[in-house]
Amino acid sequence: MASATDRNADADPHGAAAMLMTLAADRPSGRSPRRQFAVDLTCLLASVAIPFGYWVALALGHRPFSDTVHWIDLALATLFTPLIWWRRRWPVQISVLLSVVSVVSEYASVAQGIALLTVAIHCRPRATAFAATVWAVTGSVYVVVRPTPDLPYWVSLMFIALLTGGIVAWGSFIRARRALIDSLRDRAQRAEDEQQRRVEQARQLERTRIAREMHDVLAHRISLLSLHAGALEFRPDAPPDEIAKAAGVIRSSAHQALQELRDVIGVLREGTGEVERDRPQPTLGDVPGLVTEARRAGATIDLDVRVDDPDAVPAVTGRTAYRVIQEGLTNARKHANGAAVRVTVSGDRSDGLTVEVRNWLPLRIPETTIPGAGTGIVGLGERIGLVGGRLEHGPSTAGDFRLTAWLPWSAPT
Known part of the structure; x- marks a missing residue:
């Protein structure tokens, strides 16, 4: 059964197009390069914020840690988190690489989450499932390599599973919403194009009808005028009463031709057939x-x-x-x-x-x-x-x- 929106679209394509364009405009500016650059820059800053903060602290003379594990963590995060800038070009590869790095680098976890979210938004379900599986497996290994003393192992695994599922669900929602908006935008564009074609077709039919009406009405009158004028031209010595009679016919025919021309032009000015229907x-x-x-x-x-x-x-x-x-x-x-x-x-x-x-x-x-x-x-x-x-x-x-x-x-x- 057709929905109410579909029925309204069939009844009023132009109104449906306006409605769909309003819905499609829910995501302002679309995927413009400027907006895309702003999103990429935000993701990059969020990814490098933790290692950058540690490097600033070290530059100011602070010693936030001294063990080798944290130095390795900071070095890997500094080296691999900037890859998030190219996540749109190689989403699955970068997500898998950051997941592997995150086994020993806690500071790369933000970039790892952003990479998985990008895969869920832009890639097919099979690629998303693969990246999510790598995320979950490497997360399980991370819990073993760097366990939390006060947290049981199974609770950590549950947290990793919930976090993975939440990121994938969020990305899938964004992907579905974008697909819906694109579909609405395409449908609105098609509705506007169809409406434009109908308007052009109606305009062409109206012009053809007016042209046919002008020919039917004026050709008859003008041929009578030409006939009587030709008679006067070839009979300049005709009796005055015949000349007067022919001139009267010419005047009457010209008056009727002008009146009928005025009626047809009235149809053209109105743009509809109302004048023609009103005229007998x-x-x-x-x-x-x-x-x-x-x-x-x-x-x-x-x-x-x-x-x-x-x-x-x-x-x-x-x-x-x-x-x-x-x-x-x-x-x-x-x-x-x-x-x-x-x-x-x-x-x-x-x-x-x-x-x-x-x-x-x-x-x-x-x-x-x-x-x-x-x-x-x-x-x-x-x-x-x-x-x-x-x-x-x-x-x-x-x-x-x-x-x-x-x-x-x-x-x-």
Whole structure:
């Protein structure tokens, strides 16, 4: 069963990342070189403190001892305790060496404990067990070589066993804690990376949607403007009423294009789809108005809608069908201006909706062809794919261009 933390992480990756980064920050500054140097220096000073203190006392004229055993003890401690500085590089070797030296050197016991703690923190359990065993065995020998008169042998062995186990347990705890913190830090980093990828993906999808919407909306309007402006250019001697009528259509189309552009830019500024959802979207019932507008521009269009109740078509399906017809009419104006266009819409709940736009191919491409980006059909295919439909387009054997889309009646929202 997933824990509450895992469920919260799935629900809110960004919040989980912040929480995990806070936990991972429990060990400030990580293992920075500066902190590592400070720890190494502290361990070195603690290890050499006892022999250094004796050497200071001797330099000041004091005689803390006179027997040979203590002189040997001090010499070995002075020689081997500085090795604790390199304990990170050779942890097991230095721990074993100091354990052997500690058989006769009591003053090296601090360095011996630090070395074993380092092994427990940084080495594998097998190496830790080996170093701990050497510690316990050499400690047992030390008790024999330098016994404590008032303490029974078995009590000394018990103390050595407890001290060994305590150092290993402490080191193992530090090792486990560091592993946990590293795991939390890695998990937090992965959660942040995943959240960043989701944000980038959402941003890219939003840009694609806006670009597709701008093409669908503006290409139709601008093609009408170009068509009417071309008519005025080639008919400068037209009657004043026709010129006024064409200018009115241009003004109306330009106003609608600006309004629709303002709506799309509003979506871009908001960064979400709220504006688009608030703005009324076209449906299958708006197709006659689209065709009428194109006819006013001089296009010859035959519309045949064989759907019992166009208003009953689901909103997503109807909007997609509208965009298919809009793209077909726009392409016809661009590439086959003046050619007759036939628009057919048919279907029902069981068979889905079929939309077809056909126009005769021109014998030659006119010089006034409206330029296009060539991405309208690509974007239309993506839009239809999102609702689970199919798109076919291209010249047919009958000599016309055919744009056909099949849409499921109940498309996913």
